[in-house]
Amino acid sequence: MRLAELSRRSGVATATIKYYLREGLLPPGRQVNTTTAEYDETHLRRLRLVRAMIQVGRLPVATVREVLGHVDDDSLGRTIRLGAALWALPQVPEPDEDDEFVRAAHREAEELLDRLGWSNAKLLTSISPAYRSLVVAVAAFRRLGYDRDTELLASYAKLMHETAKLDLDFVETHPSEAEKVETAVLGAVLTEPMLGALRRLAQEEESARRYGFE
Amino acid sequence: MRLAELSRRSGVATATIKYYLREGLLPPGRQVNTTTAEYDETHLRRLRLVRAMIQVGRLPVATVREVLGHVDDDSLGRTIRLGAALWALPQVPEPDEDDEFVRAAHREAEELLDRLGWSNAKLLTSISPAYRSLVVAVAAFRRLGYDRDTELLASYAKLMHETAKLDLDFVETHPSEAEKVETAVLGAVLTEPMLGALRRLAQEEESARRYGFE
Structure with a gap:
């Protein structure tokens, strides 16, 4: 054309x-x-x-x-190619490793990966921006005095694992390797706002079911 | 003190x-x-x-x-108090109702709520920023030529409903009504980045399980 x-x-x-x-x-x-x-x-x-x-x-x-x-x-290979493309997207700033809450968050995040049996993700902790984002998020909770237990964090992680399977299943429906990687990048940019919106809608639905509207 | x-x-x-x-x-x-x-x-x-x-x-x-x-x-009441506090948080810009993709996204979002049986959320579509965010996100997919079927969207929505239950269960562990609402606002600000990090970590784990590291 x-x-x-x-x-x-x-x-x-x-x-x-x-x-x-x-x-x-x-x-x-x-x-x-x-x-x-x-x-x-x-x-x-x-x-x-x-x-x-x-x-x-x-x-x-x-x-x-x-x-x-x-x-x-x-x-x-596909995992590294996907990783390299996604890791080039903007990430959270590096956590401050001298901060006591960051150190505690590292321990909690490693314990979480062990409990989940995410041994592959554990191999990537020194280089993965996703792991660093998790440490920053957990440190923010701890700094504000919220000690959410690892049990609750693990429940959220298992649900996110289910969404990741849907993400990868959708990527796999595309025939060529190039389209697969492109779809993964598109998914990273577009799916996050969609999931955020669905979660807030679900909170409204669940809140109304539990407490009504008055 | x-x-x-x-x-x-x-x-x-x-x-x-x-x-x-x-x-x-x-x-x-x-x-x-x-x-x-x-x-x-x-x-x-x-x-x-x-x-x-x-x-x-x-x-x-x-x-x-x-x-x-x-x-x-x-x-x-609790639902409206939670809603009012969360709705005052920054939201996506209003969707452009003259845009053909936005109109299609409205139809898809309403169909999704029907399929899920989220009748309470459906009562709120004219005022809920979460619903507007969903319409904006779905319109972005459609504008880029992705017609993800409602089936896939419904699968994501069900998982987000499970996270919303965890959110509200955690809110309910707090004794006073004021603390409950405070915790819901904190959760909205802090939990979203944490879920994003967990999802990206889960994608790494799942990708390595399916395709290895080479």
Whole structure:
């Protein structure tokens, strides 16, 4: 398809598509003559991914470029390729390892992984931003004087494991390895707000069931 | 306790506590003479809540004041009091009702609530920010060409209902009505990042189980 059709089918203005092409977020089309290039379904898919990261995820162009570099790196196995792409997304700041609450949170997080039998996740604790995010979140609870027991944390973790299975099942419905990785990145950007909304709706439903509306 | 002890026990600087007192985020202590006031456990708890909203949730002071107004309004029943406090937290922008994807997302969200039997949540769709957030999130998926079926959305919603039950069970472990509402607000600010971290960790664990590390 020509640029005009790519614009029409994607809903992205041609000026914006040209900007993405200049910034290397979209691979060049196949040049058919000096003024015309042909684009295909892979361009449409890539455009969708770039828009999700920029418009919904509000990521800066440099971050989008880094994520796409990992998405396109087919020298990596799937777990590492997924991990590299997702880990390039913005993360929480590093926890302050001198803080007593952070140290306690590390112990609690490691105990949690043991209790859950998440031995693979445990191998990644020194490099995983997800593990660091958990430590920061648990430290915030402890700093405010909430000692939620590991039992409760484990119950939440098991439910999140069920959502992760749904996430990966959906990723697996896509045929090519490139589409799988793209879908995982889209899921990371789009699914979190959706789950947050569903959880708050569920709280309203459950609260009304337990206490009524008065 | 005196101001110095309130500062020590809460970990909040006395200058910051005085600022919160001036801004009305913390009720005044009991005046024991012209220069000294006495504070109690309710001040400590309120300080914890204010810090969570300002430091972790990064809410502006005006929003914190509005949320606290609902927390303290004991003329309301529990569901409405919880709702009013949580709805005062920052929400997604209003969906654009003229957008075709938003209209499709409304239909999909209503169909989802019917399928789940969330009749209470359905009564609140015209006023609930959680419902609007869901419509915005579903519209984002549709705009990018993802027609995830309602079946998958329902599976996620059921898991979020289980987390909402854990949330409310935890809220109910607190004795007084005021503490219950405070805990619900804290949970809204602190639990979301924790669930996000657990979900990403679970994805790493599940991905490694399915595909290994190579």
